[in-house]
Amino acid sequence: MRILIALVLIGMLALTGAAPAAAQAQLDKSASVGMATKDDRAAEMNNYTNHAQGEMNLWEQKLRDFNAGAVTNATDPQKSANENLNKAWTETRTAWSQLVKVGLNVGTDGANDWASAKASFQTASGKLAAAWQKANPADQ
Numbered sequence: 001m002r003i004l005i006a007l008v009l010i011g012m013l014a015l016t017g018a019a020p021a022a023a024q025a026q027l028d029k030s031a032s033v034g035m036a037t038k039d040d041r042a043a044e045m046n047n048y049t050n051h052a053q054g055e056m057n058l059w060e061q062k063l064r065d066f067n068a069g070a071v072t073n074a075t076d077p078q079k080s081a082n083e084n085l086n087k088a089w090t091e092t093r094t095a096w097s098q099l100v101k102v103g104l105n106v107g108t109d110g111a112n113d114w115a116s117a118k119a120s121f122q123t124a125s126g127k128l129a130a131a132w133q134k135a136n137p138a139d140q
Contacts, residue, residue: 045114049103052121059128063089066136081135088124088131097122120131 063085096119102117 041114042112045103047120049100051094052099052125055125056092059089059092061130079134081131085128085131085135088128092121092124092128095121 023055067084099121102113105113
């Protein structure tokens with residue numbers, strides 16, 4: 001009988017000792033998941049920012065080439081289209097600057113800030129593409 005009681009006590013002690021260890025393992029697992037989520041978010045932001053940087057470089061080159069070949073005797077509609085193009089480029093650069101700023105502050109800015117900056121950049125980039133088509137319809 002004493003052996004049975006001793007075995008039960010040892011079993012209970014083993015179970016109570018295992019519970020904190022299991023809880024700690026669960027905490028470690030959830031902490032690593034949280035870190036992976038934060039790292040994934042940072043990686044997604046970095047990838048998008050790099051993609052946007054490439055897009056900005058292409059637009060800058062396109063606009064530089066376009067402005068270098070612009071005819072000085074442009075018609076009023078062409079002048080208006082060029083003004084709209086320049087305005088859209090300025091808006092896109094501003095949105096790009098905000099996107100980079102939020103991307104650099106990944107630890108301090110929230111997800112809403114990133115989503116807002118990303119949406120603003122996408123909107124401005126779309127307006128730039130539309131203005132480009134009006135100013136330079138030959139380029140598809």
